[in-house]
Amino acid sequence: MDKDIKDLKVLIDSDTLEKRIIALADEINSYYEKNYNNEPLNLICVLRGAVMFFSQLSKYLKMPIKMEFVSLSSYGDSIKSSGKIKTINLALPNFNNENVLVVEDIVDTGLTLDFLMKFIKHNCASKDLKLAVLFDKKCARKYDVNPDFSAFETDDKFIVGFGLDYMGYYRNLNYIGYFD
Numbered sequence: 001m002d003k004d005i006k007d008l009k010v011l012i013d014s015d016t017l018e019k020r021i022i023a024l025a026d027e028i029n030s031y032y033e034k035n036y037n038n039e040p041l042n043l044i045c046v047l048r049g050a051v052m053f054f055s056q057l058s059k060y061l062k063m064p065i066k067m068e069f070v071s072l073s074s075y076g077d078s079i080k081s082s083g084k085i086k087t088i089n090l091a092l093p094n095f096n097n098e099n100v101l102v103v104e105d106i107v108d109t110g111l112t113l114d115f116l117m118k119f120i121k122h123n124c125a126s127k128d129l130k131l132a133v134l135f136d137k138k139c140a141r142k143y144d145v146n147p148d149f150s151a152f153e154t155d156d157k158f159i160v161g162f163g164l165d166y167m168g169y170y171r172n173l174n175y176i177g178y179f180d
């Protein structure tokens with residue numbers, strides 16, 4: 001691999017991540033309590049990048065939760081979007097008019113989520129379909145995707161850690177870092 005962990009700079013430490021995710025969970029709880037009186041919620045984890053955020057966030061949600069997993073990729077081993085989506089697993093049930101919250105690591109150009117949100121809307125009988133992301137990279141947006149819940153905004157840096165990878169590595173870090 002051409003990048004070394006000792007060149008990694010800390011962007012967000014684990015304490016800050018944890019506190020912000022708890023605050024975001026409070027925001028999500030309030031929304032569903034106020035609008036849906038805590039009806040059951042289907043949480044969709046977009047693998048692999050959202051794995052840490054998804055597990056952390058779900059621990060603080062108060063309504064009855066069911067979990068689903070899809071696997072999509074638009075980056076491959078590069079640090080730029082390939083502009084094409086690779087769908088590895090898109091097996092989702094019919095949600096029978098229940099609420100759905102998609103949980104993703106980062107929205108960049110918006111290609112992946114534009115595809116996924118439209119797919120769910122047209123194929124899965126969801127009621128209120130919402131999107132929660134750990135990072136919103138607004139400056140890179142090319143598709144009309146607007147997260148309903150977002151923990152942090154970030155600029156055009158390529159970040160790793162807490163689920164986000166470079167060539168498959170660094171997902172296990174408990175903080176967010178970047179290479180200069």
Ligand code: 5GP
Pocket residue numbers: 049074075081104105106107108109110111112113137157158159160164165166
């Ligand atoms: P989009 O389809 O919005 O262009 O890209 C979304 C996907 O690209 C994310 O789910 C993530 O896997 C990857 N991605 C976008 N920006 C970054 C980044 O800064 N770091 C990492 N590790 N992956 C990113």
